[in-house]
Amino acid sequence: MALIEYIRHFVRKYYPQDHLYLAGGMLGVVVLLLFLPDNDEKGATVTSQTQIAIPVQLTESRADTPPDYEIDDFVVPSQPQSAPIADTIVPAAQWQNVEVKSGDNLSAIFSKVGLSDQDLFRVLNSSEEASVLNRLYPGYQLDFMIPEQGELEQLRVFKSPLEGYLFTRSDTGYAVETILKEAELRQSFKVGTIADSLFMAGQAENIPAVHIMEMANIFGGVIDFILDPRAGDQFSILYEEQYLDGEFIGTGEILATQYTNQGTTYTAVRYTDEEGEVGFYNPEGESMRKAFLRNPLDVFRISSNFNPNRRHPILNTIRAHKGTDYAAPTGTPVRATSDGRVTWAARNGSFGNLVVLKHTGGFETKYAHLSRYAVRKGDRVRQGEVIGYVGATGGATGPHLHYEFLMSGVHQNPRTVHDRLPKAESIESAEMDRFRSQTAGLLQQFSNLNNSLFLTINQPSAD
Numbered sequence: 001m002a003l004i005e006y007i008r009h010f011v012r013k014y015y016p017q018d019h020l021y022l023a024g025g026m027l028g029v030v031v032l033l034l035f036l037p038d039n040d041e042k043g044a045t046v047t048s049q050t051q052i053a054i055p056v057q058l059t060e061s062r063a064d065t066p067p068d069y070e071i072d073d074f075v076v077p078s079q080p081q082s083a084p085i086a087d088t089i090v091p092a093a094q095w096q097n098v099e100v101k102s103g104d105n106l107s108a109i110f111s112k113v114g115l116s117d118q119d120l121f122r123v124l125n126s127s128e129e130a131s132v133l134n135r136l137y138p139g140y141q142l143d144f145m146i147p148e149q150g151e152l153e154q155l156r157v158f159k160s161p162l163e164g165y166l167f168t169r170s171d172t173g174y175a176v177e178t179i180l181k182e183a184e185l186r187q188s189f190k191v192g193t194i195a196d197s198l199f200m201a202g203q204a205e206n207i208p209a210v211h212i213m214e215m216a217n218i219f220g221g222v223i224d225f226i227l228d229p230r231a232g233d234q235f236s237i238l239y240e241e242q243y244l245d246g247e248f249i250g251t252g253e254i255l256a257t258q259y260t261n262q263g264t265t266y267t268a269v270r271y272t273d274e275e276g277e278v279g280f281y282n283p284e285g286e287s288m289r290k291a292f293l294r295n296p297l298d299v300f301r302i303s304s305n306f307n308p309n310r311r312h313p314i315l316n317t318i319r320a321h322k323g324t325d326y327a328a329p330t331g332t333p334v335r336a337t338s339d340g341r342v343t344w345a346a347r348n349g350s351f352g353n354l355v356v357l358k359h360t361g362g363f364e365t366k367y368a369h370l371s372r373y374a375v376r377k378g379d380r381v382r383q384g385e386v387i388g389y390v391g392a393t394g395g396a397t398g399p400h401l402h403y404e405f406l407m408s409g410v411h412q413n414p415r416t417v418h419d420r421l422p423k424a425e426s427i428e429s430a431e432m433d434r435f436r437s438q439t440a441g442l443l444q445q446f447s448n449l450n451n452s453l454f455l456t457i458n459q460p461s462a463d
């Protein structure tokens, strides 16, 4: 949750509301919600000897109701719902639901539902699992079943919507059972068109911020999301959402995503390999994770007044220009574009504060004009790790990152060198059948969605 808060804060800071509205107004929006067919494995309850079914509540009869979306866009309607049948309703009065808030204490909660400290102790002493009650966190839910005044028949303690315990009164105290529910996964397919940046286009389509960031990571080896995007670039994404009893409880995994950059389309599909490692691959089985990232800055840390569609300003340097300049605010984190070792982290003439990394295969990368370092000479760094912060030290006239790429000591154009780098890892030929059988259906579905989307866009509106 901290991450989400951070993203919210970040978005507010760098993307003012009026920009978002403007971007939203400029973009076509199509949302297709796809509901998975009923599937026993994906039901709200699972049955096994250690797990129990949860008593039916009113809300469960509405499990197929589509979620409410704030955007008034195109949503595939579901079948009209029939009214719940009255005699299946469990009398609501029997269950009292209490959500734990910060500052609550157990004794007060028990007393609020009409139970004594003695009742509390009986539950607490009943089993090891009952110690969960001594470690309550805000957001936990306690459900009390008290059929007769002062007699606690059952207590449910939910640590999350999917996990908890059920305590049931017995002769000797309270018997305990584990509650494990499985979220219903629904798929969501969205497309967007770049007007300004990937982040703003994704926001306009209500794509969760974590997914937009993951998209940028997935394509980070083939697209420089600072310099490459152009207005009109299109992307699409198929991802899962978790529902429980018809209510949205969280986002799930990205299944497939596509980005068309200046006419070139990149498609990435999720695949879990034989070792259980999850990764994204193109349809031919080549890993999307490349030896080098296309750019050394975190695209989401660049302020919104940096326009990626405008060619970045030519900076006044007297040296022959042997790298790429990324205009960015002072303090923007700079990332290692590949795994390597720090061979320099100190001042160096017109480079100002400079970090140099040495990589396997005779490659070297340089990061100049930094305001601060995040590494020291001799450190090992991983791809994507922050090594310093943008600044304007040395010969820089304004804050920017000067990035150089060398192959066997010879400067390369960082923008074009990637085509000459060693190929990315591919699925072993022995595993290709497995890869194809696991991804073929998904890729076909994704392709159909992308195609149907173009038909939808091109057809005049029905009303």
Ligand SMILES: [Zn+2]
Pocket (backbone or CB within 6 Å): 315, 317, 321, 323, 324, 325, 401, 402, 403
């Ligand atoms: Zn430069």
